[in-house]
Amino acid sequence: MLDEKANLGGKVAALLGGGGGLGAAATLALARMGVDIAVLDKDGAALEETRAQVEALGRRCYAFEGDVLSSDDVKTFYENVGTRFDRLDIVVNVAGGVRQRDFLTSTEEQDAEDIRRNFGYVIQSIRLAVPLIERGGHGRGGSIINYTTIEAYRGAASFSVYAGAKAANANLRRALAVEFGRRRIRVNEITPDTTPSAGNANALLPELAATMIDTPMETLTAAMAMYIPRGESASAEDLADTVVFLASDLSRAITGVNIHVDGGTSAAMGFINWPGGGYCPAPLGESLSLLFPPK
Template structure:
């Protein structure tokens, strides 16, 4: 069966670019592709994490070209693609993972904060796709571009408004380019994660949030995820790597312009939470939860 799936996926020997492929989710993506027999060019702002990922790819016997840079720096990203063009005879897969933000109300954000969020979560993706198309065309067999967005691109995300807007722009840009490049068999799709444990996700929240969780008992810590995620637990990085393998491979040859939500069901739930104390899955807490939270008019 594995031989059949390998032949249908047709990934072995292909070449992939992973922007933000050195640490966290990007490292998981890079390693998943390497294990499938793909050679890689990766770049990341975190030199230490990237060195670890580079060594792991090399240990798997795959060719890897690693570059330390900030994807939001247009000149640095151009230089990276120049190097890819010089080092590899072909390009088949591009994964734009890099991104990030911090929780911040719009009226507290400076113009520099806003410009940073737009460039880091949308602007560089446009540049990466534009540069990648020229290299994908050299292979004359189409290709797959996978852009990471977020669940926040599909809902009102208070405190993350610019980030959510930029990621929504990435999702619609992806759809538009899927139409534009359809006849060339260059497919573009999005992956929209939600809660996945990574350094970037942790950095998005103020320090007091993390400090609050450390004060919780071990019994209490997983309860929020169990209420929020229908699956009951956060998707691991490996689940995102699996989604990339599907969208990068020939198993998804006729999938283009789509967003794949890898979130354990949170997008499907659309605000329905599994409240405790007998309330079950409803958008707002009912009597069981409210009674526990607001005894005598004050939070319990």
């Protein structure tokens, strides 16, 4: 019954950044629901692996190796989508990324790259996708889904330009949801917090990433349980399930919204379950002595 109500079989999705990691999970989730796939990714090996998995599910897959930093790559991708498929129904803008750095030491070139990779290409992607979505007429409509990050909704020190670029997606999402409403094109947003992925690990300062590698897994798990109300990070599959929902007719009346897929960290807004002290924005009492033992 849910598959019938979702009405995804035979539709076509374009996923930018859908070749590996979080993006691959979304690509494969849609393919399992009967969606044909067009995917752009800069990681050629991951892209080929995902293409093979999509085709093993019996779905068509056009895989294009390219980088969203290149406007020519994005343009070529959509041109090829238009010639290889007779329709486009779903667009998922997954790609993004950053390297942790202080605002005052980052260069104009680094800032421009952060803005393009996390916001600029999304504008181009949507602008090129809409004519393909509407090729069959205004009535059919479509679903556009943008990945952002919790850093777009909090003061993410040492990720300032990245956070600003991601936050720009929020008002783009709202404005386009209104502008595209009569076109029956929905625009929504998925916002994860910390999710296990190579991209998240690579974003950290090298010394911080090295510390995490050396930290026992049980310690990292306990830290996440303390930080995340649900007790564990959202998985790539959790995000992919949300993509399926937003792509499908199950959400046909939902547009202009943001869904936090984060286990409750956005709801907590800094209230952490400190060991020995319970929920509080900062550690107090016994929590202080546990975290900072007397010397």
